[in-house]
Amino acid sequence: MIKVIVVDDHKVFSDGIISILNEVDDIHVVSSASNAMELTHLLAKDPVDVILMDISLGKESGLDITKTVKEMYPEMKVLILSMHAERGYIVKAIECGANGYLLKEIGGDEMVIAIRAVYNGGTYYSQQVSSIIMNQFAAFQKDRTRGVSDVQLTPREKEVLILITKEYTNQEIANELFISIRTVDTHRRNLLEKLSAKNTVGLVKYAIKTGLVDPG
Amino acid sequence: MVMPQHSSSDIDAMVPNASEAYDFLVSVVRNAPLGILTYTKDGKISMCNQLASMHLRLNHSPRALIERPLTDFIAHLPALRSIIAESTTKSRQAFSIPELSFENGTYIAVKGRKLTNGMIITTHDITPMKSLQRSNVAAMLKGQEKERHRLAKEIHDGIGPLMSTIKLNLDSIKNDLHDDIQQNTMLKFNAIQDLIKDVSEDIRSISHALMPSALKDFGLRSTLENLIQKINQSETVKASFYFSGSEDRLYIHTEIALYRMAQELINNALKYANAKQIVVQLIRFEHKVLLTVEDDGIGCSQHNLDVLMTGGIGLQNIYTRTEALKGSFVIDSSEGNGFSGTIEIPTD
Numbered sequence: 001m002i003k004v005i006v007v008d009d010h011k012v013f014s015d016g017i018i019s020i021l022n023e024v025d026d027i028h029v030v031s032s033a034s035n036a037m038e039l040t041h042l043l044a045k046d047p048v049d050v051i052l053m054d055i056s057l058g059k060e061s062g063l064d065i066t067k068t069v070k071e072m073y074p075e076m077k078v079l080i081l082s083m084h085a086e087r088g089y090i091v092k093a094i095e096c097g098a099n100g101y102l103l104k105e106i107g108g109d110e111m112v113i114a115i116r117a118v119y120n121g122g123t124y125y126s127q128q129v130s131s132i133i134m135n136q137f138a139a140f141q142k143d144r145t146r147g148v149s150d151v152q153l154t155p156r157e158k159e160v161l162i163l164i165t166k167e168y169t170n171q172e173i174a175n176e177l178f179i180s181i182r183t184v185d186t187h188r189r190n191l192l193e194k195l196s197a198k199n200t201v202g203l204v205k206y207a208i209k210t211g212l213v214d215p216g
Numbered sequence: 217m218v219m220p221q222h223s224s225s226d227i228d229a230m231v232p233n234a235s236e237a238y239d240f241l242v243s244v245v246r247n248a249p250l251g252i253l254t255y256t257k258d259g260k261i262s263m264c265n266q267l268a269s270m271h272l273r274l275n276h277s278p279r280a281l282i283e284r285p286l287t288d289f290i291a292h293l294p295a296l297r298s299i300i301a302e303s304t305t306k307s308r309q310a311f312s313i314p315e316l317s318f319e320n321g322t323y324i325a326v327k328g329r330k331l332t333n334g335m336i337i338t339t340h341d342i343t344p345m346k347s348l349q350r351s352n353v354a355a356m357l358k359g360q361e362k363e364r365h366r367l368a369k370e371i372h373d374g375i376g377p378l379m380s381t382i383k384l385n386l387d388s389i390k391n392d393l394h395d396d397i398q399q400n401t402m403l404k405f406n407a408i409q410d411l412i413k414d415v416s417e418d419i420r421s422i423s424h425a426l427m428p429s430a431l432k433d434f435g436l437r438s439t440l441e442n443l444i445q446k447i448n449q450s451e452t453v454k455a456s457f458y459f460s461g462s463e464d465r466l467y468i469h470t471e472i473a474l475y476r477m478a479q480e481l482i483n484n485a486l487k488y489a490n491a492k493q494i495v496v497q498l499i500r501f502e503h504k505v506l507l508t509v510e511d512d513g514i515g516c517s518q519h520n521l522d523v524l525m526t527g528g529i530g531l532q533n534i535y536t537r538t539e540a541l542k543g544s545f546v547i548d549s550s551e552g553n554g555f556s557g558t559i560e561i562p563t564d
Contacts, residue, residue: 008377010373010377010378010381012377012378012381013377013378013380013381013384015381016380016381016384016385017384019385019388020384020385020387020388023388023391056372056373056429083372083373083376083377083380083420084429084430085420086428086429086430086434086438086439086442087430087438087441087442087445088430088433088434088438088442089430089433089434092434104376104377104380105380105383105413105416105417107383107384107387108384108387108388108391109387135445151460152458152460153458154456154458154495154497154510155493155495156495156510156556178550178552178553179548179553179556180548182546182548183546183548183556183558186506186508186546186558190497190499190506193460193461193499193501194460194499
């Protein structure tokens with residue numbers, strides 16, 4: 001039997017989950033809590049296998065509670081069940097030690113599958129969540145191969161930089177790119193800042209070093 | 217204060233003799249709570265008080281300015297300079313520049329009226345009024361955002377979970393339904409489930425449009441990245457985001473304002489520009505933050521830009537917001553050459 005506790009500050013919602021999960025043979029929801037204090041009391045009395053954790057709990061954050069729970073009971077599994085589908089929340093949930101992340105829009109069946117998965121030592125992320133994680137991972141890989149310290153220039157900045165190395169004046173660059181001289185000046189200042197260069201020489205050095213222009 | 221020698225019948229009518237009239241006029245011009253400057257038809261300064269010289273940053277005492285061309289002293293004020301240069305060639309009855317802004321943060325209003333020989337300019341320091349205006353707008357925007365935040369939270373945390381509960385309960389009923397249930401009923405049931413899914417999604421996107429909770433919890437960079445990612449998922453446009461500088465969070469009201477302005481500019485690019493690429497960049501400098509949104513779309517002519525600026529609610533909103541944050545907003549676009557909006561906000 002998998003012992004489960006639901007943490008959510010909306011009683012209707014936790015009641016709904018409890019009624020569904022308690023119909024499943026191998027799952028038993030022992031109780032529900034709406035804040036950190038209630039949860040710690042309940043866990044001290046009767047530890048569970050899996051916690052279904054909401055993120056927005058009024059003034060408290062389910063992510064902070066997850067971190068505390070994982071520190072106190074490293075073996076206990078935490079499954080986030082939230083409305084939030086943004087990357088920041090998902091990344092932070094993983095950092096806090098959550099074993100899975102479900103969006104509240106999923107159905108009861110998937111919830112059961114997820115509970116069994118984390119109970120058996122696995123992880124579970126609903127479809128939308130795992131695609132966000134994959135994107136994050138891809139971006140991270142890209143950063144690593146590029147070297148995170150490297151500055152990224154926008155296509156327009158690269159164009160401006162190339163013209164600067166050709167000794168174009170701001171006015172000439174403006175004419176070439178059909179932009180105002182004020183915008184060229186902004187690009188130039190941004191380039192100096194982004195490349196930590198003191199002057200045009202620094203910009204040219206960077207362009208040569210990174211192969212943006214031919215030193216020849 | 218220096219006065220050229222000439223007498224006027226109006227003044228003669230007020231005081232008994234010419235010498236008293238002169239002294240009287242001198243004291244009026246000197247003590248007036250306005251900057252006063254007159255120049256002759258050929259553009260030479262004929263009278264000037266201390267305030268006018270101070271307001272317009274002429275960098276000379278009134279005495280040193282007399283008989284010299286006004287345009288020589290206002291190279292730093294191109295808008296005023298061109299009007300004055302023009303007024304000496306064409307006869308102009310009057311002009312008004314509602315505000316000239318100076319590097320040190322002061323704002324001066326300038327008005328000109330035709331005289332029998334030349335023109336008179338009055339200058340008025342409107343900095344206190346501007347700063348009051350700015351703090352009013354800032355307070356209004358702050359209130360608006362607070363209300364949006366409250367609504368978003370109510371929808372997200374109130375109605376959202378209710379919808380999820382309905383969905384869960386329906387799911388559990390579905391499990392109870394017997395296989396021998398009429399197919400028609402099953403179809404209806406499925407339709408309800410689909411509708412609920414749609415409503416839940418609508419609720420989430422409305423709440424998100426009102427105020428993305430990630431903005432408060434994770435900051436501007438992360439929220440803009442989410443926005444760009446979402447555009448790339450659904451639109452035919454390729455959007456990219458560049459960030460550089462400090463990762464420290466900005467003041468939350470600055471972050472909200474910058475997010476709204478980015479949204480506005482991106483929406484314009486999506487709706488009107490027919491762009492293939494949108495590039496959003498956020499750069500943190502030591503004392504300011506810079507946001508640019510560039511696209512490679514159809515761009516717009518100076519004329520359309522003027523129409524947009526005066527009539528387009530969106531761009532006007534961006535101006536209002538940057539003003540409230542003591543920042544600047546610059547648009548660069550021409551027909552066929554894309555559109556770029558640059559917003560700079562001081563951060564200290």
